[in-house]
Amino acid sequence: MENTILLVDDERMIVEVLEAYLLKEGYKVYSSDNGVDALRKVDSVKPDLIVLDLMLPDLSGEEICRLIRKESDVPILMLTAKSGEEERINGIVMGADDYVTKPFSPKEVVVRIQAILRRANKQHPQQTEENILSFNHRELVLDLTKKEILFHDESINVTPIEYKLLSNMAKNPGRVYSRMDLLEKIQEDGISYEGYERSIDTHIKNLRKKVELDPREPKYILTVFGMGYKFGGVQDAKNASL
Template sequence: MEKTILLVDDERMITEVLEAYLIKEGYNVVTSDNGLDALRKADSVKPDLIVLDLMLPDISGEEICRLLRKESDVPILMLTAKSGEEERINGIVIGADDYVTKPFSPKEVVVRIQAILRRTGKQAPQTDDQGEILTYNDNELILDLTKKEIVYRDEIVSVTPIEYKLLSNMAKYPGRVYSRMDLLEKIQEDGISYEGYERSIDTHIKNLRKKIESDPREPKYILTVFGMGYKFGGVPDAKNASR
């Protein structure tokens, strides 16, 4: 099935070039040059991924990302002229899945889009996850690996694709200690180098704890192993459902 990419940038030359490259790769492309229009199209078109420029004439890309994350887990690739570590980490904090710094190669953008779609499960089905449901602590936490949903205390939790990837990988092996680099490799799985991202794992873990821990300061699911990394502390239920 053809994937739809929403390109949001007020520089016409950028959208035209990226659109041409993406169409050549078989994607359906919708474009927007301002924030309000982008939000409307994101709601009506339901794109598989959004390429979002941070510098827009009406609403900042950061604010658009925050608004989208309240309603959707659509993958977001940010385009930014800011190359500092603080700016990159802030983009991850508010929900972006990746970023590309201007000026950039259109080919790199296409490769990163393909990589995001692969690791978020929107490019190809994860056959090893089909039909599997994992439950912990008397059904307090449920991971439906088929639907890629997380349920905490009977409510579906809205998580970003990266947060889902982190939790699902850790939950499959309770007690196993993962270094930050281990977790970084789990969410990448595409051979692309992401400088500075190792530190951003802490940010994703912090955000995830807010969503699945009754007290994030005293977590029972995502535990810190000092000097080493993190491990999943949930207790698997005796009868997990599987295919």
């Protein structure tokens, strides 16, 4: 089944060029040149990935990203004219999965889209007891088949990167991961993500807000000073199910 891409940019030339490249690769493409229409199409089209420009005539790309993240974990690739490290990190904080700075190569955008979708569209393993990770008397449950996280029996909305970090750490409780170790868990397909090592701290901060009763006193995602992070949950016996 072909993946659907929503392009959100008010520069018509950029949209036309990216659309041509994506159509050639077999994607179904929709486009929008403003934030209000983009949000409407997110609901109606249900895209598999959104390419989102930060500079739009009505709503900012940041606001659009925040609104989308309240309802969906659809992958978002941000387009920005700002190349500073802080701007890139801010994009990740908002919930973006990747970013590309303008001017850019259309081929690079397509490759990054393909990489994100490969991670999102991986074949789900067959449902077995081994694919359920339950911690602290089912306070935190990860279904590795459905890629779903439950905290106090409520489904938690996480970004694909947040899920990848948490699931990898939860599979190995007590193991200490350096920031570079965690960076390698989200960095695939031979693509370099400059400046992302520092953004690991941002992802950890966001995860703690979602899976900790008190993010200031975490019991699941623990800091190991001078080294990195480790998962501190106590795994339940292998008889939990969602």
